[in-house]
Amino acid sequence: RCETCGEFLECRECCMRRHTHTPLHIIKVWNGEFWDRTTLTSLGSIFQLGHHGAPCVHPAPTRNMTVIHINGIHELKVRSCGCRVAEDLSNVVDELMRNGWYPATSTDPSTCATFEFMETFRLL
Numbered sequence: 001r002c003e004t005c006g007e008f009l010e011c012r013e014c015c016m017r018r019h020t021h022t023p024l025h026i027i028k029v030w031n032g033e034f035w036d037r038t039t040l041t042s043l044g045s046i047f048q049l050g051h052h053g054a055p056c057v058h059p060a061p062t063r064n065m066t067v068i069h070i071n072g073i074h075e076l077k078v079r080s081c082g083c084r085v086a087e088d089l090s091n092v093v094d095e096l097m098r099n100g101w102y103p104a105t106s107t108d109p110s111t112c113a114t115f116e117f118m119e120t121f122r123l124l
Helices: 012-018 084-088 092-098 115-123
Strands: 027-030 035-038 062-069 072-079 101-103 111-114
Touching: 062 115, 092 101, 101 115, 111 115
Parallel strands: 062 111
Antiparallel strands: 027 035, 062 072, 101 111
């Protein structure tokens, strides 16, 4: 179940399909005794940059990405785009920025903060 979408139950495949475009939601699975927090990454999710989560015909290799969001710190697997969509994006930094994620470095980033997180932090 997803705490962000609502407290209803669904199978793993439906949950993964629903979160193709929303990798920062908080997922919980029943472990036999209680609802245990897990990640979409541990369920096998790989977020595709450049297509807002949709598949790319020529994806780049998978990389690990830490994303700081208002609901926590998320460890994700992401892929950059390698098709024509990427031609107007000069590098992964541009793809991250278009996705609303501000990279911590401009060369080979592995950590980002969402624009939403940074705006909330600014208002504190």
